[in-house]
Amino acid sequence: MKKIYLLLSFALFGLATSLTAQNVDFGVKTGLNITTLSGGDADRNNLFSYHIGGLAEIGFSDTFSLQPEVLYSRQGAEAQDIVKVKIDYLAIPLMAKYYVSDHFSIEAGPQFSFLLNDKAEFEDSAIPDAETDAEGFDFGLNIGFGYSINDNLFAQARYSYGVTTVVENPDIKNSVVQFSLGYMF
Numbered sequence: 558m559k560k561i562y563l564l565l566s567f568a569l570f571g572l573a574t575s576l577t578a579q580n581v582d583f584g585v586k587t588g589l590n591i592t593t594l595s596g597g598d599a600d601r602n603n604l605f606s607y608h609i610g611g612l613a614e615i616g617f618s619d620t621f622s623l624q625p626e627v628l629y630s631r632q633g634a635e636a637q638d639i640v641k642v643k644i645d646y647l648a649i650p651l652m653a654k655y656y657v658s659d660h661f662s663i664e665a666g667p668q669f670s671f672l673l674n675d676k677a678e679f680e681d682s683a684i685p686d687a688e689t690d691a692e693g694f695d696f697g698l699n700i701g702f703g704y705s706i707n708d709n710l711f712a713q714a715r716y717s718y719g720v721t722t723v724v725e726n727p728d729i730k731n732s733v734v735q736f737s738l739g740y741m742f
């Protein structure tokens with residue numbers, strides 16, 4: 558099943574880059590995720606994790622572009638120093654970018670995430686790690702901004718709000734703040 562998700566993501570990425578556009582640039586990015594799981598009664602702390610992946614920026618004009626990405630993203634939360642919930646996704650954000658100036662952009666768009674791995678790691682070593690029964694698909698909405706440091710380097714900040722539930726009972730959703738650094742080839 559995971560191979561199907563991976564194949565689907567590469568097909569979507571290839572389709573996006575084959576669009577006839579004025580300008581297509583490719584790059585890579587990595588950065589910090591500050592994640593939590595919202596909903597339910599449990600008191601949760603943020604989990605600090607990471608994301609890494611590739612992207613394309615398809616320019617349609619001087620002020621508008623589309624940026625599809627394929628990212629490995631670790632999300633989850635920590636519950637009262639008892640357990641760390643780590644949920645790994647193959648995330649596919651599709652960001653519409655509006656350039657306010659030559660270097661600064663505002664970004665928004667959907668994110669389609671496919672579950673790769675889920676694990677609850679307990680602080681008490683006597684309790685074995687367990688799967689979290691996370692859903693296989695997560696849909697989110699992203700908003701953020703980007704800054705082009707020069708022709709190759711860029712920085713981004715983004716918030717991703719989980720629309721679908723990660724776990725049904727109680728209704729728990731992803732909430733992720735991302736800070737990224739990237740390089741365009």
